[in-house]
Amino acid sequence: MTMYDIIEKKKNKLSLTKEEIIFFINGYVNNEIPDYQAASLLMAIVLNGMNEEEVTNLTLAMADSGDKITYHFNTVDKHSTGGVGDKTTLIVAPIVASLDCKVAKMSGKGLGFTGGTIDKLEAIPGFKVQLTEEEFIKQINDINVALISQTKNIAKADKKIYALRDVTATVDSIPLIASSIMSKKIASGASNLVLDVKVGTGAFMKNIVDAQKLANLMVKIGQNAHINTLAILSNMNQPLGNNIGNILEVQEAIAVLEGHGPSDLKELSIELATQMVSLYKNINYDLAKQQVIAVLDNQKALNKFYQFINSQGGKIKEICFKPKYEYKVYTKQEGYITQMDTEEIGKIASLLGAGRMTKDDVIDYEAGIVLNKKINDYVKENDLLATLYTNKEIDLIENYLKTITITNQPIENNLILGVVK
Numbered sequence: 001m002t003m004y005d006i007i008e009k010k011k012n013k014l015s016l017t018k019e020e021i022i023f024f025i026n027g028y029v030n031n032e033i034p035d036y037q038a039a040s041l042l043m044a045i046v047l048n049g050m051n052e053e054e055v056t057n058l059t060l061a062m063a064d065s066g067d068k069i070t071y072h073f074n075t076v077d078k079h080s081t082g083g084v085g086d087k088t089t090l091i092v093a094p095i096v097a098s099l100d101c102k103v104a105k106m107s108g109k110g111l112g113f114t115g116g117t118i119d120k121l122e123a124i125p126g127f128k129v130q131l132t133e134e135e136f137i138k139q140i141n142d143i144n145v146a147l148i149s150q151t152k153n154i155a156k157a158d159k160k161i162y163a164l165r166d167v168t169a170t171v172d173s174i175p176l177i178a179s180s181i182m183s184k185k186i187a188s189g190a191s192n193l194v195l196d197v198k199v200g201t202g203a204f205m206k207n208i209v210d211a212q213k214l215a216n217l218m219v220k221i222g223q224n225a226h227i228n229t230l231a232i233l234s235n236m237n238q239p240l241g242n243n244i245g246n247i248l249e250v251q252e253a254i255a256v257l258e259g260h261g262p263s264d265l266k267e268l269s270i271e272l273a274t275q276m277v278s279l280y281k282n283i284n285y286d287l288a289k290q291q292v293i294a295v296l297d298n299q300k301a302l303n304k305f306y307q308f309i310n311s312q313g314g315k316i317k318e319i320c321f322k323p324k325y326e327y328k329v330y331t332k333q334e335g336y337i338t339q340m341d342t343e344e345i346g347k348i349a350s351l352l353g354a355g356r357m358t359k360d361d362v363i364d365y366e367a368g369i370v371l372n373k374k375i376n377d378y379v380k381e382n383d384l385l386a387t388l389y390t391n392k393e394i395d396l397i398e399n400y401l402k403t404i405t406i407t408n409q410p411i412e413n414n415l416i417l418g419v420v421k
């Protein structure tokens with residue numbers, strides 16, 4: 001078997017066997033296959049696709065390429081395919097943990113226009129994103145929730161392949177995204193999994209048809225790997241909630257746990273938590289939803305959040321938000337906001353300092369955006385659209401204005417677009 005023949009086969013739209021896929025993954029991880037051959041195969045996959053069996057074999061080979069975690073109890077995890085302003089993990093994990101479900105979660109850092117949960121947690125002074133495996137498991141046993149940065153050895157092949165995809169224009173492929181996400185979930189030992197597949201201007205999947213394909217594929221891979229998996233399709237045509245940026249997002253997550261906060265963020269958090277509780281406890285949706293709303297109302301979820309943050313060394317009271325610069329963006333036109341270029345808004349937040357354009361960039365936890373107006377809000381001339389916060393002297397007011405489209409009719413705008421089981 002040679003890598004040349006494998007590339008040739010995929011170039012000619014033929015299916016790869018399990019042995020060929022394992023040959024590629026093991027050879028690439030062990031540095032026996034060079035980047036140029038791996039990149040060539042990845043591009044052939046982007047252009048010619050893979051069937052379900054090939055994607056499952058690719059996912060399993062990637063999951064087997066590094067360490068695997070096993071728990072002696074049931075766990076529940078959630079994963080978002082990446083969006084802007086998505087701080088739901090900070091809300092959902094304590095809700096679900098306060099209902100006696102064990103949340104074992106490994107998260108990643110953000111790159112490009114999407115934010116990462118680990119960066120948000122690192123915005124809390126003292127919070128430790130690395131625990132030993134024993135500490136991680138002990139904390140889950142003690143308080144039902146622990147959240148750490150993904151270790152280097154989980155799905156080693158995905159780390160190497162993702163870095164190569166990032167520089168060879170091979171990220172936006174349904175089989176490659178599905179295998180990348182699911183290999184990490186399989187290796188990190190989840191027994192129940194709720195996927196949040198984002199659709200829209202701030203997501204990898206720009207349309208509902210592709211998002212449905214991705215969700216169907218990931219749910220099938222999960223089920224083939226004996227993980228109880230369900231996917232929600234959610235709207236990412238505008239940022240989620242009103243705050244973007246690390247400290248700002250922690251503050252907004254606390255607001256929802258306290259019983260206020262923006263309605264879209266609250267609605268999606270309740271939906272995700274309900275599906276997680278329903279899967280973990282094997283109870284029906286309505287009962288799970290009642291339980292979720294009860295722990296939000298009686299503040300059990302809020303108390304669980306503080307217990308979880310304290311357990312990992314975080315000191316919420318020491319958060320300091322005093323960015324040097326504040327730029328106000330005002331409307332120049334009257335009408336309904338009907339479109340927001342959410343990917344561009346995510347990039348603006350990154351340029352302000354909230355995210356990374358390359359993996360070595362240092363994050364400014366105070367940087368970010370607070371949105372005053374979102375889709376279907378009616379605005380008049382000189383209304384406040386948003387405030388940009390940063391410690392850099394950088395004027396992005398015109399860039400922000402260009403992301404917003406104002407017309408004279410509101411549009412249909414649903415947050416939850418479907419569920420795939």
Ligand code: URA
Pocket residue numbers: 081082171176177178180181
């Ligand atoms: N998130 C991942 O982990 N992998 C992808 O390929 C895309 C989003």
